[in-house]
Amino acid sequence: MEGPSESSVPTGIAPSGQVGSSGPLSTTTEYPEPFIINPTTSHTHTIILLHGRGSNGLKFGTEFTTSNTSTGETLQRIFPSTKWIFPTAKKRRAVLFKRMPINQWFDIMDINNQSYREHLQVDGLQETTEFLHSLIEQEIRNGIPVERIVVGGLSQGCASSLYAMLCYKWRLGGYIGMCGWLPFAEYAESFLNTSSSADGIEDDDIFGTSDDEEGTAFTKNEEADGTQERATKDPIAEAIGFLKDNISFPRSQEDKLLVLQTPVFLGHGVLDEKVLFQLGEQARDLLKGLGFNITWKGYSDLGHWYKIPDEIDHIRDFIIDRCSRY
Template sequence: MSSSVARALPLLFPAPGKHTATVIFIHGLGDTGRGWGGAVENWRRRQRLDEVKFILPHAPSIPITCNWGMKMPGWYDIQRIDGNTESLRQNEDEAGILLSQAYFHDLIQKEIDSGIPADRIVIGGFSQGGAMSIFSGLTAKVKLAGIVAMSSYLLLSLKFADLVPKPEFNKDTPIFMAHGDMDPVVHTALGKKSFDLLKSMGYNATWKIYEGMEHSACPEELDDVESFLQERLPPLWDSEGKSEL
């Protein structure tokens, strides 16, 4: 990936109420932020996230090796996708991963600059987006509220410990990792292996499997993500516009 890429402005869902928190949600390979617009509407349907602004960034179009080099929206290049546990970890596109990491760190900083505290920001995503969420979230130099990783895995796992800033700001940050048990793209075993590695390094990760789910999201999983967001980003203002602090 080039060090300079053309980026479209993210899709924004402003907070219906007073804006006190932000979720940055990152799509997967070949998708756009618009692909998760329906999920955002689903998460807000019970009006429990009315203080949350959602940012849905769009990946730049880049050549993807496993797609015969053809361009498609992607956060980093992938050599092979064949369902093998190790395929996604071979010849990882470190330059592309770090470029996207810098972009997401910039999105986080812009929210902080606008007045949203880091501990009122959640970063999450699906597939490539979830992988970037774990990587960008745990390497952030601010303490975040939470990380969501759906059908994802840990990037640059062989050197990850060396890439995390010292001191670590997100060692205790809750990470919700969710995966289908029939995933043929990001193999379930790779997701579980990533979870086990994070736990062994002392991170605050939880893991949930959804029976019969392939490389997608199901209603139960979307409800679980909504519950996680509600827990990590509770409202600060009551229905009359008064602070609950």
């Protein structure tokens, strides 16, 4: 329902030129006004959800908030004190579509082959991270505690909000992601895997080296120096540090990674042809490796959308059970 712009390379469409060869990637300097549904009672919570590539806040927000649970109620009715914010992405030139401007949080050539021209994602992820953080900070200034603010999104909105959440400094009330992925996940994974590899090397040295193998042991240690040096650092902090460095987002010496305490819901359709189910699993596994407490739902008969009413039920339950002070 997000249209062809979320798909892999369509037949007959090829990119022309290199990124930046015929003008800037972003065609506007300001984000459109978000679609907002105000609470019907005293405002206690805020939920900010980002749409998929090629959509907009009004379309996504209207459809999402009018989707019924199995009891026939909508999330808007169930949570009357919640303010819903559905931002709209800037018009950015999509290299995949001959640099045609579309609403997208960042540019990407092929969702299911992200290593191909992966640099296209960086500028948009940087801007979207700053933009989403500014929306969070505005709600805090409006009097909503950070632990009562939930963020998330669908598809590319999930990818960009997930990246932005990992770069945030405080624990949020919750995160809700649907049919998405985490950009540059494989690089963040490498920091966690390096730590495991170093542990294995150390075990081999302890149990596999006898007194008459000192020369061999020395050689092993020499070869492993680089791996062990990385492993002495906190692999979780280094993984998140990479994500920040990747978009030139400043690290903080006082960063206690409080965001890792944010409860996370991820749902994904097994039949998703646009963002493969395996990419959702990869994001899930990385977040678990970072220490997040994950609620994961896979929907066997679902493609690229959210499951009605099942997933709406699950999101309702997640908000009630896991998000702070609901």
